Amino acid sequence: MRRVPPRTLLPRAACAAALLAALTGCGLFSDDGDKAAGPSLSEPVGVTAQAGSATSVHVMWNRPVSTTDVTGYEVYRGSVRVKELPADQHMVDVTGLRARSRYVFTVRARGKDGSLGPESRKVTVTTPAAVAADRSAPSRPSGLRGTVGGARAVSLSWQAASDDKGVVSYEIYQGTTKIHSVAGTQTRALLTGLRPGTAYRFSVRAKDAADNVSPSSAVVALTTAQGKDEGPGTAPADFRATTRAADGAYYIDLAWTPPDTGGEVPAYQVYLDGRQATTVMWGESAPQDGAEYSFFIGKEAGERHRVKIRAQLPDGTWGAFSVERTVTSGG
Missing domain, CATH: 2.60.40.10 (Immunoglobulins)
Incomplete structure (x- = not known):
């Protein structure tokens, strides 16, 4: 698991220290x-x-x-x-x-x-390398299956297509409209931002580096659940929390596996004792295999805390919470 230093947005006075950067990044100063x-x-x-x-x-x-x-x-x-x-x-x-x-x-x-x-x-x-004189389209993706992940999300999986030069991407269609794309190395996708209690029909096509597109896969029909549940597939997995002492203070170290959304997860919300403590954001490259984050909790030993996190999904909404862990400073 690699450590990638995130950019942290604190909910209170710490934001003021980055005011100039925030104004520039938010487009208020435009060139x-x-x-x-x-x-x-x-x-x-x-x-x-x-x-x-x-x-x-x-x-x-x-x-x-x-x-x-x-x-x-x-x-x-x-x-x-x-x-x-x-x-x-x-x-x-x-x-x-x-x-x-x-x-x-x-x-x-x-x-x-x-x-x-x-x-x-x-x-x-x-972009991948170009290929010479490629007129052969990838084979049709097979074995498309879908699972409803709550009221607003579904997971799709399929068997890899073959191509003489290699598959670069898979395109996901809702009916006749392309709605998503994942890398050619992936054979699953998490689709979020759907409507509760709604019937959908999905299919997948493979594309190679020369823009040759495969025939469409079989169609899978899914109906999202009623309610507002984002579904467990949107939650960070393998969530772990431990405490450590450094320079006379205590910190909580977090580690987790990002949910498999078919792309990068750019941000996470950290909740401490039932309240949002901070938002952790990555810049141009977010970790995909595993992530780590540490934050200060105080100088007193023996204090118990509950911590959990949730991820920002591809549609900009927040997914389901991870399991909640309890830690004790100095414990």
């Missing part, structure tokens, strides 16, 4: 000549980017959590605007890219007054 949006327009959430082929990347996001009307979105590759889209579109294929190249994408929402909101989190993706 692109556009008007800065009012404070009620927030950034798009749940932004992901997945290489679709050697020359294309599939970018996805969800609308901002603010209640301000959104009239459209702008997608940026680095500092260059590459797409302008209407408000009802939350994904796009960016084409004409270079093979074996690293790209950083962000998304901004535009308000009804024409102003731009802050940029989303940066997502990084590297």
